[in-house]
Amino acid sequence: MNKSDAVKRAVAFYFFVALFFISLPITLSYSLGYHIDYHELKIYKTGIIYISTQPSGASIYINGKRHTDLTPAQIEELRPGTYRIEVRRKGFYPWAKDLIVRPNMVTKADRIVLFPTTLEITRISKHEASDFVISNKNYIYYLTRSGLFRSNIDGSNLKALLAYSNWPKDIINKKFSPDGDKFLYFNKWTIDAVYLNLDKDLTLGHESARVEEVLASSDPIIDAFWHSRSGYIIVFTESDIKVVELLGGGKRNIVSLYKFNRMPRGIYYDESADSLYFTDFEREADGKEMSYVYRLDLRQTFFDSLMQLLLKKEAEAGYEKR
């Protein structure tokens, strides 16, 4: 290597070494949230506010002063403290909040949803509908005085399914089965199931749906859930937990799985695990009544064996009676 090469190389080497050592403290202090005040030659800690909105492009006001950037934006070098942040966009309701900026930390106000000031409401149903259910197959089912209708989710392709109008007025809730082929609705005393997608040739009125009362309860019904198999309904009444079997002909199997000591305050059915959670009271040794949370496992294997056991006992009892 000749002398001029050596000089060029040395210049390049020291240039990049100097560049590294100059840029390192600047980059690190910026990364860590420090700000260097070159006028006062002071370093102080700062924080960051990150704001993102949906839709984006909204103006940001910090303590009433407009920031240059629109959302999404990263506002840096803020001294620790509380800042009044406002986000405004024409045609949307403004958003405002007091945000605390901590030293070397990021305060995130992200995924702020700005709601439009003028809402667009579209009437979907073409006929009067007293109630409706939306299936997991993206259909809307209308419960009307002239029958059961179905349309696509946007209201198009309306079809009459069933000429039935005896819908109860005091429906508490409606729920679709996991297989999407039926839904139930219930009031305080009865549960009805609506079977959909039936073969028209096999129904009496050549209709593609059918309504059937599946339970008339003597105790007030609190809630009802579909078992994951879609062939069973789990019913909470004020006195017990029932399982109603929908499948098969003849007499419907209804089993009372558990009797409450007192009406439950809390109930929950985990459909993914087929587990029931509920509260009940228990009398302690000192005579006091205490409330606990219980779980009842209704997973497939357990549930099958339980039903078989109950049905077997029932059959044996019937045989003995005879």
Added chain:
Amino acid sequence: MKRDRFYKRLFEIIPGLLTWLTLGSLFILAFIKPLWVAIFVITFDLYWVARISYLTTLLIFAYRKLEKEKKTDWLKRCQLLGTIDGLGYENIYHAVLFPVYKEGIDILTSSISALIDSNYPKNKMIVVLSAEERAGQETRDNVAALKERYKKDFFKFIITRHPDNLPGEVKVKGANATWGAQELKKFLDSEKINYEHVIISCFDADTCSEKEYFGCLAYHYITNPQRMRSSYQPIPVYNNNIWQARSIARILELGSSFMQMIETMRMEKFVTFSSHSMSFKTLVDVGYWPVDMISDDSVIYWKCFLYFDGDYSVIPMYVTVSMDVATERGIIPTVIKQYKQKRRWAWGVENFPYVMMGFLENKNIPLTKKIRRGFNLLENHYTWAVWAIIITFIAPLPLIFGGGLFRETAIGYNLPSISAALFRISLFTIFVCMFISIRLLPPRPKEIKPKKMLIMVIQWALAPLVAALLGSTPAVDAQTRLMLGRYMQFHVTEKRRTRSAQHK
């Protein structure tokens, strides 16, 4: 003896241990001290940008020298030189040694044709084809056929058969090269040719030298007062089949060429690599290439360095020798082939224990020189093994394992954007590489469509991916093997050309 074994193992362990300590501690710290790792990552990223910017600047310098010296008629310059220290180009012999394994006759024909095409008197050239006996009859037939075909073109055409399993030897290229050099010595002795007047070039079987190579070599040899204490290193390019090779292989081999170009500007670290040349006298004095080490090309330099008490250097020559890109038809086989080749190169880490043991024995080399060269050698292999892993895999770990609180800190929040910004800055190096690679391309063969030129440009978009995949992993593999004492065997990178790449 026991003490020597202890030190040798210690020096074998150090590079791998350092690498694993670095990567392991960064991985663990990413869980328990993500802030520390984030600071380290930013510092390392910045260091890396500064380093590659510096290296790219050196690459530009080297490229400009290459461009400038490309136009030189070196033979004419030799003729104008006359005689220095009793040496003139008329009384210099070039011995070109090709250790041959199973390379096909087409590959060897190209390499010998390049010698014939060179701008140097052929009656001053001796060709030695040293075929491995274990390569079989076909190889023996090939070298015999080549001798028959070319013997009249050169001063002497020697073919020899390197026996298998000689005592003290392992199956490495250096053993074959040494055998070939010893056969050459017999011939020179019989002809009473002074070893100092013979420059030996040890070429891979696929090495095609540039037209001016031997003139340039002779010029540097004659004009160098320290000619016996120097090796002569050309710039290796991989142009033989570059138009036919896979993009991923091209990028890697171009990267290797660029590293060699950069090394020419860093002479204090410069070590022989692949095809190289040296005085035959020096080769005989130091006892030829090592017969039990894979990285014969660099070990020969260290052998000379130790023999001459640290007074040995490598002279860069801005002429190219062209070799084959290690490529396959499919992408995965190409990646595997490249991985194995790079691992073999990375096995050059075996030089570290060799050099350190030599330093312990040699009391004449100044301590500062020992420390500097030992550090350079270790740092090269260490950096090779960790850089891509730190940039690609360690950098995101603080964010992944640092938890929600870390992500809410300013540094946790800034880390991705700063890393991305530094990455963008480093992209300019890719543009430089792209430009130089295009300039170094050989003419496009007729059967290659013009649109391939576009691929030669856009292939550089693969560079970050290739770096992440093959930047460091072969080096970690090699260092780990050495650390665990699982020594590698020489694995010949099979050179195979497509029909269109043959007989260019």
